[in-house]
Amino acid sequence: MTLPQDLRAVFLDVGGPVYDDENFVAAVLQALDELRADQGRGPVERSDFRAVYDRIRAQQGGSLRRALAAELLGDPQLRDALHERTRAHWHHPAGTLYPDVLPFLAQLRGRVTVGVLANQERAVVDALTRDGVADSVDVWGVSAIVGHEKPSPELFTWCLAQAGARPEQAVHIGNRLDTDVRPAAALGLGTVWVLRGEAPDEPTPAQLAEPDLAVRGLDGLAARLLAGTAV
Ligand SMILES: [Mg+2]
Incomplete structure (x- = not known):
């Protein structure tokens, strides 16, 4: 799998990519x-x-x-x-949102459908609303709301259906191989591994070979994802 040329949907894990684990x-x-x-x-x-x-x-x-x-x-x-x-x-207090999240989402807004795709409690919606993230979220794939948890494929396919995207038109961004990268890749989504929180401090070359892209944060990521997508 490679990152989509015709990107329609970007799905985000929450713990790690968005809030501090x-x-x-x-x-x-x-x-x-x-x-x-x-x-x-x-x-x-x-x-x-x-x-x-x-x-x-x-x-x-x-x-x-x-x-x-x-x-x-x-x-x-x-x-x-x-x-x-x-x-x-389990709560996400004010001040624990990573500073690169809102700039990243601002660059995606109007270009692709954005979804949360996360094993989280319902209260995460309130935290994301408080922190200004919810305005950029089109699809709420929160496990406690949808009733499916990663790594089961149902949460991914539910989000794809809500976004009206095929797997090859979507990217999942997460910080774990077992619950993010592997299940998303198995369904045919592009994958971005964010190396923070529950990701290893020093990933092995074999681990780094699993996602389509591994990054330390979200700065510059929107441009890379949108590179092949028509305006
Ligand atoms: Mg996570």
Whole structure:
């Protein structure tokens, strides 16, 4: 797959490309501390958490929740409880929007359909509205609203249908290989891997070969995506 020549739709993951993934980290740490308190244990060592988190980031596969439950709660069965507690604490505070998001979307406006395509809670719509992003969003592919989660193909095909685009006319921008790049590429979308948040600090050459394009941020990306598209 290569980036589309006839680009009609751009879909954006939220955690990583749009908001700092440290928002998720804060929520999962709070959830871990609460569950450990239930066990009569003290808060998790932040360095222990980072070791697990960084290992999963480097792998770009495997379940972070399962690893955290097994290694920091001592019970992989607590994976679902950890998930529910994390959801309750997960917010995107003001000031955590990456500064390159609004300029990027401004360059796309009127040229292509823009969609959110993300595993997120409903409250993300309020955060994106507060931060001025919602005005640029045509398709709201939020998992908690649509009822499908990445990496399942349904969320991607739902967004494509809403945008009226074929896969080869669309690009998905995300920061994970397992839930963004691979499922999007499997459906025939172009893929952009944003190397921040849950992406590895130092991706391997094999990882870098998976997306059509890997970038450190969104500056300059709109021009590259629109290069083959008629005005
Ligand atoms: Mg993400």
